[in-house]
Amino acid sequence: MSINCIRSILEGAVETHSDKTALIFNGKRINYGELFSRVNQVACYLDELGLPKNARVGVYSNKGMEQVIAILAILSTDYVLVPLTRLLKPEQVEYIINDCGIRCIITDRIKLESIEEIEFDGKVISYESVGRDVDSFEEIYKYYNKPYSCDISGHNNAVITYSFGLTGTPKGIVISHRNLIDSARVVSQYLKLEETDVISGILLFNLDYGLNQIFCALYKKATLALHRFILPDDFFNHLIDDEVTILPLMPVNISQMFDDPGQRLPSPELFDKLRIITSSGGNVTERMINDCERAFPRARFFSMHGLTEAFRSTYLDPSQVKIRPDSIGKPIPDVELYVINEQGRECAPREVGELIHRGGYIYRGFWNGPQENAQRFKSIEILKDVIDLEGQLTDEIVVASGDYVYKDEEGYFYFVSRHDDMIKTRGFRVSPYEIESVVRKNLPQIDQSAVFSIENELIEEEIVLVYSSAHEIPEEEILFELKQHLASYMIPSKIVYRKSLPLVQSDKNRVNKEALKREITG
Template identity: 75%
Template sequence: MSINCIRTLLENAVETHSDKTAIVYNDKSITYKELFAKVNQVAFYLKELDLPKDSRIGIYSSKSIEQVIAILAILSTDYILVPLTKLLKPEQVEYIINDCGIQCIITDKQQLESIEEINFSGKVISYQTTDNNMASFEEIFKYYNKPYHCNINSYSSAVITYSFGMSGRPKGIVISHRNLIDSARVVSQYLALEQDDVISGTLIFNLDYGLNQIFCTLYKKATLALHLFILPDDFFNHVINDKVTVLPLMPVNISQMFEDSGQRIPSAALFSHVKTITSSGGNVTEKMINDCKNTFSEAKFYSMHGLTEAFRSTYLDPSQVQIRPDSIGKPIADVELYIINEDGKECAVREVGEMIHRGGYIYKGFWNAPNQNALRFKSIDILKDVIKLEGQLTDEIVVATGDYVYKDEEGYFYFVSRHDDMIKTRGFRVSPYEVESVVAKNISQIDQCAVFGIDNELIEEEIIMVYSAASEISEEEIIFELKKHLASYMIPSRVIYKKSLPLVQTDKNKIDKDELKAELARV
């Protein structure tokens, strides 16, 4: 058995902390001993399916203790886990099934109807017993009691995660067992996690940030408190009642917590046990940070920046969050970051270029996507004009992130834009993020804002700004404010008001700019 796999963490936890609570969810809980036994039962059943090594098994269900058992059971076999968030529509699930060849799906009663709509021909396992002779966890827990042993290679593929973005078909990213253990190790280190911690399981488990909460819990032999975020009041009760100490969030969660100005937020004294808040998966605003600081007054706030192709690149130390809230921080342990221009030369201080990720946490690559892999996973030779390469050792792989950033005089990184988002207008490159940030900081009446380019043969692209607010603001007033902070070529040529902006279906933190462009085309 490799020492670099999640299965080893589970075995170590049950050996030293068997009676400790591993997971809580509402009024239910399970100890490490009970968790280990149930994981073994499900893993034993999965192996009896006798699927080929590296077969893909999907989990398509709501959050529950059974969902965590299913995740750990698959990771205790030589199969590959494919998390499928319940936010996906049947046609999206069908796309993923076909793309990576899923042969078995673990689900709950709520999602069975969607699976039947897909007409999936593989094996289906339900958490609950059903009327159609389908295998269930309830039956597995009753009848499968034989000892289970496994031997896992740390460099084998463990997980394929899919993220539906704003355009095109998604590609799955392949993550090894070693990647999972490394990510748990580094996060536990820089967050200073302890075995007495209660880690909130608010994030969904379809991507690495959410899954990492499970693995950090195992790594430190802590407790994971599951929660399904629906209403802010329920969320605050979760934090108080479960005595959460570590609160991993996405920016959209923070917005949801504080979006109702008339809402009564519990006293900060009730949250004194919260010591750590983390945020990743989107841009954190100064207001978000201040709202968290006011409510969770004892907590350190960690802003983090990750990649699709690697677990994480940077984090911003809590001591700097209010000093430089726009920064994505500095590299995490075992990572080197370089910023290069189009000629492959290292950028000067405050010069914008592409960020190159070297070192730890790089994933195996995209599933069946050679063009995507060629675009992102590069030979270290790409840095030949930046670092000294000796001995002709150029087999090392780095990630050309597609993130355009700059670095200040003290070595802090600042995100500017994704390569694909850059607007080319009048011979200049304009970052939508830079314009959107000015709006967020200076026009408080605006709730949400999307900036993008549309083709204009005279100037390449013209800049469009679409916003939502409680009521429409005059375009002249908005342009007047933007001109105080932006160069003339960065000013939108059109400003459009909408009561609400469309969001990407599976990521409510992202505005669906493709839909906005399509709406403009229909006008």
Template identity: 75%
Template sequence: MSINCIRSLIEDANISNPDKVAVTLGHEKITYSELFTKVNQIAYYLDELNLPKKSRIGIYSNKGIDQVIAILAVLSTDYILVPLTKLLKPEQVEYIINDCNIECIITDRLKLESFESIKFDGKIISYETTHKDLPSFEEIYKYYNKPYECNISGHQNAAITYSFGLTGKPKGIVISHRNFIDSARVVSQYLNLKEDDVISGTLIFNLDYGLNQLFCSLYKRATLALHRFVLPNDFFNHIINDKVTVMPVMPVTISDMFDEEENRLPSAELLSNVRIITSSGGNVTSKMINDIEKYFTNAKFYSMHGLTEAFRSTYLDPTQLKIRPDSIGKAIPDVELYVIDEDGNECPPRVVGELIHRGGYIYQGYWKGPEETALRFKSAQILKNIINLDGELIDEIVIATGDYVYKDEEGYLYFVSRHDDMIKTRGFRVSPLEIESVVEKNILSIDKCAVFSISNEEIEEEIVLVYSASSELSAKEITFELKKHLASYMIPSKIIYKKSLPLVPSDKNKINKEELKNELLTK
């Protein structure tokens, strides 16, 4: 067994801390020993399915302890995990199923209803017993009690996670077992996580930031306290009742937490258990910082910057938060960061260039995406004007992030923009083309449309849809149709009608989004 796989963490935790509570959800809890037993039962059953080696298994369910068991069970086999956020609509799930040829789906009673509208011929496993012909975790726990052993290498592919990219369709990034272990190791190091920590499991498990909370818990033998964020009051009750000490969130969550009247917020004393707060997936505003400082008086706040192609690039030390709140910080351990111009030269302070990530935590590439992989995963030769590449090194891979940044005189980095027109909202990356394609396909009375973003301090970017048609449509009607096909975070907050849309002078087939954006901002 490799030491660089999640399976080794489960086995070690079972030996060293069998009676320690591993995962909780409200009043439910499971120890490391019980977790290990149930993971083995599900992994044994998955093995008996005799799917082709490296088959993809999707997990499409609401958050819960069984979801954690499912994730760890898949990672205890030769199969590859494909986490599917519950926010995705059936047609988006169907696209991912076909894109990576998912052979088996693990789901719950609620999401099982979605499969009535999804074309899927593979195997389905439910957490709960729902039908005599459908296998369930409940039945597997009753009948599968044989010893389970596996031998997984750290270099094996562990998961494919999907986000929305330039093509307007979800694109999968391939992550190895070693990647997951390295990310848990480095975060545990720079956050100084401890065995007696209780880590909040509010983040969804479809991307690496959420999965990292689970793996850090395993790595440190800590407790992961799951929570399904619905209302701010529920979230604060979770922090207080579960005695949370480490609170990973997205910026939009911070905004939602404090979007209440002050007399409805808990006192700082009730939140004094929290010693670490982390944020990734968007910009942190001064209001967020002030609210955190006021109510979480014992907490250190870490603002972080991650990539699609690598786990993480930077974090801002809590001591710098008030001094340079707009900075994304400096490189995390084992990473070197460079800001280069178009000629491959290092940019001096205050000059904007592309951020290049060198060192650890680089993922394997895009699933069935050679063009996307080639665009971001580059030879270290692109740094030849800056560093000494001994022996004319050509095999080392670095990430050309597509993020445009600058550094100050002390080496702190500041994000400026993306190379492409991706929209980043509520911690998610959204492709305008994805939304435009849905409009074109499903709202036939719209002639043309353009999707872009405008700045919004609370959610980073606000999605705007401008369209032309023979007559104006009800915005509610458009929103209603979009909600059938798109995740909630992809729904435009502004919908604007124009009789005609301006075109780019040099390309009459392309809508001039910059003109539309400027027109909106100058009103």
């Protein structure tokens, strides 16, 4: 079996650390030996389903040990994992099912109702016994006890993660087993993770940043402590009770922790074991850094920047967080970053240009996305005026990120804007077209709508919906309809009525969002 697959590091952990605690959740613990046994039982069952090689298997559930077991079991077969965030509505899940041809879904009792609502005709497996024609992990643990072995290639597709693209519908990015291993290796290296670490698993497992916590724990034979973030007090208890040493966060999580100015924080001494905090998925503000420093004074803060098309591009060393808080840092190991202008030449210091990612951690490409692939995955020839392409070896692929940045005289990068008008809020990428299409389809009394963002320090960007209609519609009525079709993080926080919307002079079919934004922000 390839050394570049998740299965290989799981087997390695069991060989040497079978009795070590692998997972913690709600006070319960299982060791690596128990985890491996359960993963094998589920993988054996999945293998016997006889699905075609590379068949897509979705995981659509709330967080728990069974969710991790499901993820590792799928990655122990020649199937492809499609993680689906529990925040998605049934119609969004249905789109992803149809887009990548999901043949089997693993779920829990709560989300089973959503799957039944879309009339999925593939195989459904539940964690719990539900008393109907649905197999469960509980039954699999009882009856599947035969040995299981597999042979996984590092070059095989492992995961398809979905985020919202320019077309307004979710677009999947394909990640190989080698990508997953490389990501765990590099993070473990620059964070200096240790076998004794307890990594907090509060992030959702629908995207690579969250999944990486599972794989880093396996790679270092550390412990993953799962937690569902609901209230700050529960979260702080999780850090204390589970003796967390590594805390991966998104900026929105930091805001959730400290958004109540009257909240009484636990004594900093209770967090003495917490040594590293990481943040990715959005801009970190000076206030967020100060809040973390006040609550967790012994922890070093790593700010990181990744791409949809590549796992990670940069990180900012903790020593620089206070000195240059606006910087996204320098390239991670095995990555070269270039800033080029429209003529393809390298930008001078502090000149804004497009970020080009070269080297490791580049993903396979977008699923059924030829337009997106052509836009983002380029021949290295795009750098022909920047580097020496010896021997005309131009088959290497780089990522033209669509992120506009600049580099200072000391080599630190600074994010400026995105090429498209994607909204980044609460750690998620949201397409305004997705929201506008729901309005158009489900609120026929609205003549025109425009969705855009305005800055909000707590959640990075706040979603605004401006609409025109014959008369003003009660805000509650609009919100009620949107909540039926959109994930919670996609719901506009500000809804504005106008009798008519301004149009772009050169295109009278298009709403002038910049004019609206200026009007809203005053």
